[in-house]
Structure formats: C-alpha cells, structure tokens
Amino acid sequence: MNRTLVDKLARALLYEGYVLYPYRPSVKNSQRWTFGGIYPKAWSDAQDGTDSCAMQTECLVSGTDQAKLRIIVRFLHLTDRKVGELSTPLDELPSDGDPEYRLVQFLQLGDASYQAWQEAEEREIDLGEVEFSDLLRQPQNVPFSYPSRHTIEPLRESDRIKAILIRDQQPINGTVEISASRIFVDLFKLTIRITNETQLAELGSRDQALMQSLISTHTLLGVEDGDFVSLTDPPDIYTGEARACRNIGAWPVLVGDGVQRDTILSSPIILYDYPQLAPESPGDLFDSTEIDEILTLRILTLTDDEKRAAAGVDDRVRDLLSRTESLARDQLMNLHGAVRGLRPVAQEQHNE
Secondary structure, eight states: OOHHHHHHHHHHHHTTTSSOTTOSSSSTTSSOOOSSOBOOHHHHHHTTTSSOSEEEEEEEEEEEEEEEEEEEEEEEEEEEEEEEEEEEEESSOOTTSOOOEEEESEEEETTEEEEOEEEEEEEEEEEEEEEHHHHHHOOEEEEEEEOOEEEEEEEEETTEEEEEEEEEEOOEEEEEEEEEEEEETTEEEEEEEEEEOOOOSSOOOHHHHHTTSBEEEEEEEEEEEEEEEOSSSOOGGGHHHHHHOOOBSOEEEEOSSSSOOSEEEEESSOOOSSOOOOTTOOSOOSOTTSOHHHHHHHHHTOOHHHHHHHHTTOHHHHHHHHHHHTOOHHHHHHTTOOOOOOOOOOOOOOOO
8 A cells, every 4th residue: 555645644634624724613604514524323324314324435456366455434523612601710630520711702811812623633544465266255244433521721820711612522433344246366346345333322412413413424445456446537447336336435556656556545525536636735625616826825814813713713723824925936927837747739721
C-alpha cells in the first residue's frame, strides 16, 4: 500500500466540509458532516434510508489465492463541546464532580475566545493483513467499539478558573465485514461492508444521531502479489464485472503515480483514479468547492473581530488563520495558477 500518499489524500477527505468559510459558527456551518456518514440503524430507518446505516465498497482484484490484502477503515467520531461560565471563580476544579456553571454560546476571556462547537476525533480500524484464500473459505466479521467519554477543561484568567469546556462523546459500535468471491481463475470480487450497530437511547434530532455516527468514513485498501482493477476505466475484458460491483456511499479509485495498482482509496465523494493534492496548496482549507486562492484572499480580508471569533472554534481553524497570515508573497502568487503540462495542438488547415 502506498501509505504516504493515500494518508495525505485520506486526511483531506476526513476534514472535507469540517468548517467552511467564514470559519465561524454561522448559517453556513449550522449543518455540517454531509460526507461519508454512517448512522445508527434506528435513525436511518426513521429517515427511510436517506441517512444510511452502512457503507459498502466492492472492487476487483486480479491475482492468485495467495494475494494478501491490507484493509484500514477511517472516520471521525464527534465530540460535543460546550462552554460553561462559572458562577464563582475557582483556584482548582472539584474532584467529586462538575462545578456549578451556566452554559453560554460564546465567551471572551482576555484575548482568548471560546464557543460551543462539534469537534471531531480521528478513528482508525486497522484490520491487518488477510489472504484471499482465507476470505474465500469464510467471510470475516470484525466488531469495533468506542465508549462514551466526559471531560472538563479549565479556562483561566488572572490565574483563576473562570469557565470550563465540557466535552461529551457518545458511544459508537459497529462491524466491518470482509468477503471475497472468485469470478475467474485469476479475478476476485472483494466486498467490505461497514455497519453502524449503535443502539440509540432515543431517536432525538439529527445532531443527536450524528454524535453516534461514523463521519467522513472511507476505506484504504492495499494488495500484495496482486493488482486492483480500475472501476472507472476497466480493461475491456472486465467491463461487465466492473459494472456489477455495488458500491454504497463509496467511490473506490486507484492511488499512486499513475501506473501502480496496489492501492485503492474508497472515498465518500466522487474522485478520479490517481487523485492528487495540488503541491501549491499551503494546507487544509476544508472546502474544496473553492480554490485555495479565493479562500486565502477572503481569509486575509477578515476583520480582527472576525478572526478572533474564528480562532475560538478550535486548533484547526487557529492553525489555518496563522498559516494563511504568514504566507510569503511568492506562495500567494503560486496560488494564482500552475501549468501541469503542455501538449502540441494540431494546426488547422484553412482553404483560401
């Protein structure tokens, strides 16, 4: 598996839409997490399957029974972050529970600002290596589980605790099922199905369901002693088999230098084979529907108050602001455009 390249691409996908310009809680950011969601079954059923409780990747592999697979599933696990203003400043937090506080949407302490937000923690399920011979005998069903978590972070001003950040993460349970079938002597169909099996205490709202959903889910696949077959542009002899692959909420594409066929990224958004990140990009902007130059220039025009509000979102937005403001002139100019390659154009013949 070309892990270095696929990790860069996967990270960009993980945070696609994480926060959109103007990078502060707003109407534009009031409904996030639109890509790669795998929801609890009770919520999915209530939405008539619009929000799916499963994601399925199917792809073709040419090789022998001894070909080895490496499978990694990655997603974001949301955390609900609240801001609590203490009724009385404290020197230390109590050891036997939460202090008394009132919830506020936004709080300014000195030069720092804090606001309620949905944070995200990266999760990775590494299923290790498995041989096709084992999968042909019996599918593998791998459960995964993440427990609930409650933490408090003190916020100090003048060496006294004036407020707290309350973080709550809900439990998530699910399974990854891996199976394979032989199509020809040297061609196999591989199926990876990720299912959210979390039991909801109550149906609640979409925001509540999201806290127990897999967000921005994608799968990384590697093969040794075999080759993946492109589903976007398969060889003529495999066209029918490629069309028969059933992908649900997933779009598997080849990753590499344009020739390699040992790595697949199964993405929640549509990509082409051998996708690349632009080398001119200074870093994540979380919004690939806009080009880096436009977003960078917009960030630079934010007022000081707007930047302070954006900085209160989280570390990722603070890093984005700092990185953008420190760009050199040459880096800004590089964002304007780049020539990737030139090809000759046939000269048209005109009859006089």
